[in-house]
Amino acid sequence: MMGKAKTLTKNQLFLPFAMMMLVLLINLVKSPDFFAINIQNGVLYGRIIDILNRGSEIAILAVGQTLVVAVSAGTDISVGSVMSLTACGTCMMLAGYGVNSTTTLAVPLAVGILFGLALSMCCGAFNGFLVSKLNIQPMVATLILFTAARAIGLLLCNNQITYIRYEPYKYFGNFIPGCPVPTAIFITVIVVSIVMLFLKKTAMGLYIQSVGINKRAARISGLSSSRICFFCYLICGLCAGIAGIVASSRIYSADSNNIGLNYELDSILAVALGGNSLGGGRFNMAGSIIGAYTIQAITVTLLAMGVSTDQAPVVKAVIVILIVTAQAPAFKAYISERRAKKLVQEKITQNKEAA
Structure with missing residues (x-):
């Protein structure tokens, strides 16, 4: 029995999971109905649902951030700004340039979303090129889009907030009619499942860890370190784009100044709280996801305890x-x-x- 307990405590996921459960138990002591889940107007309500729903963007960002940290021993500090740029690009395409608010779309919904995701992948490719080909330190390389992406998004929206009052666009960040579970939870599950299956069923996970541990040794072994690094930044950009669309859908608009604000810090924290080393190499995706929801649980806890938004x-x-x-x-x-x-x-x- 003691041997099993010792093995359990040595598991990398033990501490992240224990910390998340501790935060949730504190909520339970403070509010006995914390885990209560109700159905109102055909949809699920409850603080647990709120944590899973509101933590979706951070969890999606944590997926890409984990790969970037593992492969380059650096962080992508542009993901929050790329979220904003994706939201602005998507809404601009759907509404038409210069249109402040619309109930009808200028292009099909799929075209607008694909345009936004293409923008995010371009951002990921740009960061990947600077880090993998030019060997620029990751934080310095991603600082460019951290600074510029929001401004580019504001230009795309003609220096205004673009509102999309087209009902189907609201589904991505809210609820699909007839489904009580928030759509963002499904999107997160899909993103995490696809990436984890890809890493498990192919050798890419091993390649990423090899490059992160010793880039030169990996290159001598026949691995293309620069391509693997570029691929990770590309995926990170795509994850930021998906999170940006979810965030934009929640508020039915593209607010360049506020979408994704400080989310880059939360995504890095999620990786750290998940027990992953910020020095690169071995990583645990599940730990990062737990870290992302731990951050959201802390936020919900503070609000439930009456801590003001300034003090939180x-x-x-x-x-x-x-x-x-x-x-x-x-x-x-x-x-x-x-x-x-x-x-x-x-x-x-x-x-x-x-x-």
Whole structure:
């Protein structure tokens, strides 16, 4: 029994999952009906549903961010801005350039969405080219779109917020008629499942880890390090685009200044909270997804406890510091050392008593 418990605690997902459950249990103590799920007007309501729904964008971003961190030992800080650009590009295509609000589409819905996703993939390709071909440090390379993407989106929308009041467009971030589950949850499940199946059923997951651990050794072994790195940034851009469409659909519009704001930080935190090393190499996608929903659970907890939106980031930062510290290798080593010393001391005491 002790052996099984020890094996469980050594699992990489144990601490991320334990931290998320701790946050949820705190909510349960504060509010006994926290896990209650009701159906109102034909759709599911409840704080758990809200966490799964509102955390969808961060979870989708965390998928791409995990691959980028693993392959390049760097972070993509442009994902929030790429979300905004995708939303602006999609809404501009659907409404027509210069149109402030519309109930009819200028182009078919699929065309507008594909245009937005193409924009996001172009952004991912741009970042990938700078990192993989020009060997620019990832944070510096992605800083370009972090700064410029929102401005480009604002230009696409003719310096205004573009409203899409076309009912089917609202489904991506809200509810499909007749379905009680938020559409964003389905989209997240699809994105995560496709990426994880691809990594499991092909050798790409192993290639990404190999390049992240030692790029030069991977290249000598016959792997195209630059292509693999480029591919990861391309996927990261696509994930940001999908998250941008979901976020835009929630508010029926493209708000260049607010969509995806600070989401790049949450996506990086999700990777860290999931127990993944920001130094690249081995990664665990499931851990990042748990980290993403832990962040959203913290946000919901603070709001439920009456913490103001101005004070919430401070409290959230303290909680995140505690969680990250608990998962830090140095802290784990310190705890293990203390346990070992305690066991030695107990044995010495027992030997003295026996003597």
